[in-house]
Amino acid sequence: MLYVKNLHKSYQSGNKSYNVLKGIDLSVADQEFVAVMGPSGSGKSTLLNCISCYIPFEQGTITLGGQELNGLDENGLAKIRNEKLGFVFQDFMLLDGLTMRENILVPGIIRGKADKKAEKLADQLLTLFGIEHIASKYPADVSGGERQRTAVARSLLNQPLLILADEPTGNLDSKSSRSVIESFENARTKLGTSIFMVTHDSFAASFCDRVILLKDGVVYDSLEAEPGHREGSRGAFQDRLLDAIRKMSSMES
Numbered sequence: 001m002l003y004v005k006n007l008h009k010s011y012q013s014g015n016k017s018y019n020v021l022k023g024i025d026l027s028v029a030d031q032e033f034v035a036v037m038g039p040s041g042s043g044k045s046t047l048l049n050c051i052s053c054y055i056p057f058e059q060g061t062i063t064l065g066g067q068e069l070n071g072l073d074e075n076g077l078a079k080i081r082n083e084k085l086g087f088v089f090q091d092f093m094l095l096d097g098l099t100m101r102e103n104i105l106v107p108g109i110i111r112g113k114a115d116k117k118a119e120k121l122a123d124q125l126l127t128l129f130g131i132e133h134i135a136s137k138y139p140a141d142v143s144g145g146e147r148q149r150t151a152v153a154r155s156l157l158n159q160p161l162l163i164l165a166d167e168p169t170g171n172l173d174s175k176s177s178r179s180v181i182e183s184f185e186n187a188r189t190k191l192g193t194s195i196f197m198v199t200h201d202s203f204a205a206s207f208c209d210r211v212i213l214l215k216d217g218v219v220y221d222s223l224e225a226e227p228g229h230r231e232g233s234r235g236a237f238q239d240r241l242l243d244a245i246r247k248m249s250s251m252e253s
């Protein structure tokens with residue numbers, strides 16, 4: 001569904017060029033929940049921004065749902081962002097003056113499609129994520145976990161192929177983190193969406209099907225969970241993750 005091949009990205013500073021992504025290869029399958037972890041500066045946000053069509057890259061290819069992103073003009077990229085991708089951010093990015101239900105409808109308004117069908121889907125998402133009781137409240141009047149579940153619902157309004165999530169549990173306690181991860185899980189199993197999540201949180205990552213470790217702009221390791229681990233061996237997967245992260249960090253020093 002998502003294929004990233006030999007991706008290279010550098011930033012210019014003065015007349016110097018800094019290579020940040022040095023040939024990334026990865027893929028995300030239909031309905032797969034994948035996390036990317038790695039030390040600060042390893043290139044996680046840069047990778048996410050390339051897949052989000054927000055920043056250009058010099059070399060490699062990104063293919064989403066069979067469509068290659070290289071070479072698309074600004075209109076083509078905006079169409080991909082609006083129709084094929086959903087976004088979830090660490091700080092929720094909800095509009096304070098809108099109710100939670102209205103916030104969920106924002107992507108429909110942007111597409112000029114905030115019609116009855118969109119309203120019906122918004123109501124279904126409110127129910128699916130257990131937040132129908134806050135539909136008429138404003139962001140200031142609900143908890144962080146409820147805000148983030150609303151943001152996940154918003155990311156699904158245009159029925160994207162893939163949700164890109166940047167530290168979605170970074171501002172939440174473990175109970176709220178779990179409810180947000182459950183909403184991703186619902187999106188995956190009930191709506192068929194794939195999720196690609198950058199995180200520092202091994203608890204959140206342990207719910208994923210696979211965790212990619214990034215180090216110095218390359219894929220250092222990829223850890224696959226055992227089938228059914230969410231019900232049984234999730235804790236063991238988190239331990240494996242922490243071991244791999246420790247090993248990766250010790251190789252840095």
Ligand SMILES: Nc1ncnc2c1ncn2[C@@H]1O[C@H](COP(=O)(O)OP(=O)(O)OP(=O)(O)O)[C@@H](O)[C@H]1O
Binds near residue numbers: 011020039041044045
């Ligand atoms: N716009 C930019 N211009 C120049 N350098 C940048 C820019 N954005 C990021 N960098 C540099 O690229 C490297 C990778 O940054 P990136 O934000 O992708 O890392 P990260 O793994 O997401 O880090 P963190 O976990 O701290 O968010 C860092 O050294 C950073 O300073």
